[in-house]
Amino acid sequence: MSDDWLHEIKYDGFRVQIILDWAGARAFTKNGHDWSKRFWPVIDAAEKLPAKSFIIDGEMIAPEPDGTPNFHQMHSRMTWNAELLAFVAFDILHLDGQDIRQLPATERKTKLWDLVKPADGIIQYSEHVEGGGAAFFAGVERMGLEGMVSKRRESPYRSGPSDSWVKTKCWEVGDFELLGLRREPGKQTVGLMARNGKYAGPATISLTNQMRERLLQRVQTGRAAPHGLPSAVTRSDVEWLKPGLTARVRYLRGEHKLRHASLQDFWEVD
Numbered sequence: 001m002s003d004d005w006l007h008e009i010k011y012d013g014f015r016v017q018i019i020l021d022w023a024g025a026r027a028f029t030k031n032g033h034d035w036s037k038r039f040w041p042v043i044d045a046a047e048k049l050p051a052k053s054f055i056i057d058g059e060m061i062a063p064e065p066d067g068t069p070n071f072h073q074m075h076s077r078m079t080w081n082a083e084l085l086a087f088v089a090f091d092i093l094h095l096d097g098q099d100i101r102q103l104p105a106t107e108r109k110t111k112l113w114d115l116v117k118p119a120d121g122i123i124q125y126s127e128h129v130e131g132g133g134a135a136f137f138a139g140v141e142r143m144g145l146e147g148m149v150s151k152r153r154e155s156p157y158r159s160g161p162s163d164s165w166v167k168t169k170c171w172e173v174g175d176f177e178l179l180g181l182r183r184e185p186g187k188q189t190v191g192l193m194a195r196n197g198k199y200a201g202p203a204t205i206s207l208t209n210q211m212r213e214r215l216l217q218r219v220q221t222g223r224a225a226p227h228g229l230p231s232a233v234t235r236s237d238v239e240w241l242k243p244g245l246t247a248r249v250r251y252l253r254g255e256h257k258l259r260h261a262s263l264q265d266f267w268e269v270d
Contacts, residue, residue, distance in 0.1 A: 003131035004154070006105065009140060010147040010167060011088050011126075012069040012254045013061035018046050018087065021053045027060070038078045042087045045122045049115055056112070057091040057157075058126070068145070071256065089116050090126035090149075093157055101157035106130075108157065141170050146254030172253040176200055178245040178266055179226055180238045181215065191263050192233060193249060199229050201258030203249045215266070218242045244269045 015030040016039070025046040026036045036043050039060060046056075062073035063086050077084045092112040093101050100108055109128065119125035129136055133150055140148050147169035155164035176193040182202070183189050189205040189212070205212070218241040225234035246269050251261035 004152055005133060005150045006109075006128045006130045006153050007133050007136040008090060008126045008128045008149045008151070009145055010149050010169070010254070011059040011061050012071045012146045013059045013074060013088075016058060016060045016087065017093075018042070018056045018058070018089075019054070020046060020049070020051065035078075039082060039085060039087070041083045042085060042122055046087075049123070051115055052096050054095050054115065055093040056089050056116075057093060058087050058089040060085055060087050062086075068143075071254070083122070086122050086124055088124045088126050089119070091157060103156065104154040105151045105157075106153050137168060137170075144253075146170060170253040171250055173248060173250050173264070176203075176247050176249050176258075178241060178247040178263075179229075180240040181205075181219065182235070182238050184237070191247060192229075192238065193247065193258060193261070194226075197228070199233060201251075201261060203247070203251070203258055203261035203263045205263045211266070215241070218245060 014035075016035070017028050017030075019026050019028065025043045026034055027039045027043060029035055042060070059069075060074075061069040062071065062077045062084065064070050074085075089112055090109075091105075092108050092115065093099070095111055095115070100111065103111075113119070113125055116123050116125050130153065133148075137148055147167060150166045150168065152164040155162075158164070174195075176195050179192045179194055179199075181189055181191060190202045191205050193200045193203055205215070219239045220242050223240040223242075225238065225240060245266055247266040248264045249258065249261050250264055251258045
């Protein structure tokens, strides 16, 4: 990407807009649910910001001591320790009665910083770099983060998908239990994966003919689906495998089920 772009860390949490108006501050999810009570410490902090009204776009996260988001702690903290959540603000749509969505992204971020600084507490500011996207992404990968978001410096704010706001996610490789196969005419074979006894999602299988034959030899005709799988997974067209297969899978980092996953290799566990 050219220097026309700015780049931010993609945080792993819940996308949230915080709105302040005459009725006070509220927090809404991307599906429009009011989760103000769940995020009450952030709401309290938002009402202390130096503005009469605003709409801020950001991500609610459960940060570790080093600031790294831990999505798996989100629900626990929302229920028991909401003061351990943090809101990372990355854009602003309205400020003190003015609609600023048409301003360039860099100008909106300047206004956002002026509103939330020093932004080192429960409301934080999404830092960015201008240009150098490849180097920024390499740093994100080294840090084990989910990915990055790139925005055109001069772009207005647009809801929904946009070619001026691009997400680039990091890949992960890990080991999973291979439970079964789903084969459909004209489609790639799909393996059904589990980790720590829980269903993790599907992964496409693009292997050599020899490896595919090895897999088919593990099919147990008439075997029932393993216990505890979601009903949507236990379809009649799934061929369940003998237990004891471990598969190496490449998948998108930061997803809570396997997405865009592919099986790289597999072996029998002694």
